[in-house]
Amino acid sequence: MMLATHIQTSIKQLLANKGKAFLTMLGIIIGIGSVIMIMTLGEIAKQFLLSQITQFGTNVVEIGITGELGPFQSQTDVYFTLDDIKALEQSSLLTEITGISSAYTLSSTLEYAGDSHAVSVWGDTEAAFSVNNLNPVAGRVYTAAEADRADRSIVLTERFAEEVFDTAIKAIGKTIRINGTSFNVLGVVNDLPFGGGPIGGNYVFIPLKTAYAYLAPSEDVNKITFILVEFAEGTEPAGFQDRLLFEIKRIKHLDNDQDDVFFVANRQQFLDIFDNVLLAIQLFVAAIAAISLIVGGIGIMNIMLVTVKERTKEIGLRKAVGAKNRSILIQFLIEAAVLTTVGGIIGIVGGLGLCYLAVMVVNAVQPDWQIQFVLVPLAIGLACGVSMLTGIGFGLYPAWKASRLHPIEALRYE
Amino acid sequence: MPTSPRPSKTEAIIRITTLTKTYWNGAVAIPAVQGVDLTVRPGEFIALMGPSGSGKSTLMNLLAFLDAPSSGSYWFAGNNITDFSEDYLADLRNSVLGFVFQQFHLLPRTTALDNVALPLLYTGVKRKQARLRAAELLQKVGLGDRVYHRPNELSGGQQQRVSIARALVNNPMVLFCDEPTGNLDTKTSGDIMKLISQLHHEGKTIIMVTHAEEIADYAERRVQLRDGKIVQS
């Protein structure tokens, strides 16, 4: 009944001691601010990752040979060849396959106009482009026929092309050299997600057979480092992956339990791992926020106890003119809740402001990432609720004390 | 709000018998009120008098449901209120009593209007209506032009007028005044007492604590206390 009046009194009280109130709310502000920040930043990172991965295609399973990627090179002499890839494509168990990118990669140096550039050479069939969602921004990619002929054609990625030739268009038709072999620049495609990942950005694509013919050391010829198997939309990834591994083991004459030969990753898994990591970070920050909220809550309890002491006469008067214990209890609970909610709102606004700033900074440093700022309504609602509940929780004891005051003793209190 | 029947003109509005109040200071008993009998009829204006420490305030607090007696019985408008619950007594204070204190006890940083309206808010009256009623009462006590002043912008006499308006806002059956002029100069005291006796003439039952003869002169009946007992009534 007196809710509006109580809230008004609380705000009047708060404005009368702005500085003190702000210091009191600091714990709440920090606690709520960190909750909102970690939830918002987590969501922003997730959205970004998701956008990158979807651009990359999520219906792809990546399979490498452990020995090729890990430190156990001598443990296995298993590797893929183009014949294996054909066998997989023709397998009756794997009709969902829409393309297989079969990569042989090596690091090298590219020379043009007297300058040298470190590059990752990616030898692959023409399927590399469709499976990895790489589309020409200038020129074109090589055809199956050109790949089969082992043409000395090369396709650059966008950022690298711009670095060497200023613009993608200027690169088309130029001749560059890798390891002394000259290549004709056929086209430029968009960058791989995350600028190519941590292994380095400067990817250049050449036909697989060209790589074997001109760049690979003799012991590497016909070896494929890893394959990316794209499957049709709507396929159940786990089941498909099981069948794929089964077929690979059959083709490679491996025992069925020799799973550790392969390194398998599908991009859904990658997302799941990210989700788990994010959850762990969020729980950690939530724990810190909880401590901050407890400290803040104790601050609120302290200030409310002081308030109740200072306003003992007022409480006595209110009781004399008819306030029941319950009315006094509610009044002081509302005051505590208003205090923490205002703190919470400051925390929310501050936290969101910092998130926005962080996004702007990252976008300024990495313009091509184009990270989107998102509001997480759940986080905002949660933060409001938690801050209000903190006030009610920690205001309970002071409010209870106020409600138990004897009217006459309270009126006489000096 | 409790439904207390308003008494007829002849019926006692307040009747107490052998009422006592003992304070305890550790193991030491302080008998502030020692077996008091008193009857108050509707419309009476009583001055509770006596030397300092004689128990005037204690007795008034008992009569006004602000404190519980140690023993004895108390009928208010025919109801034995001795074993009423705290909440019920709070409702009674709100609906049938009004208080005027020596120290005014107005809420700081709150306008005269909202100070006067305060008791109404505990009865569930809407704020707008409560303010209308409060404005009416401020007009009555001669503060129609000070409605939005805060206590620190009002003189002592004006503050006491605000507190009288607050005491009247619920149209109480009994008005309790504990040394209403104790903090005021002679001239202002006279003005306040004129206001209080005007209320008496309008039919209000008034119980006033004072130790000043010239203030007690406004009342129609004196009750003398000494050492917690009535010595003359």
Ligand SMILES: Nc1ncnc2c1ncn2[C@@H]1O[C@H](COP(=O)(O)OP(=O)(O)OP(=O)(O)O)[C@@H](O)[C@H]1O
């Ligand atoms: N809360 C209390 N605890 C202990 N003793 C009290 C308390 N309140 C009053 N007393 C004692 O009870 C006696 C009566 O006090 P009371 O305040 O009723 O006197 P009074 O007649 O109003 O005096 P004054 O004219 O000074 O206001 C005094 O001896 C006082 O010390």
Ligand SMILES: [Mg+2]
């Ligand atoms: Mg007294």
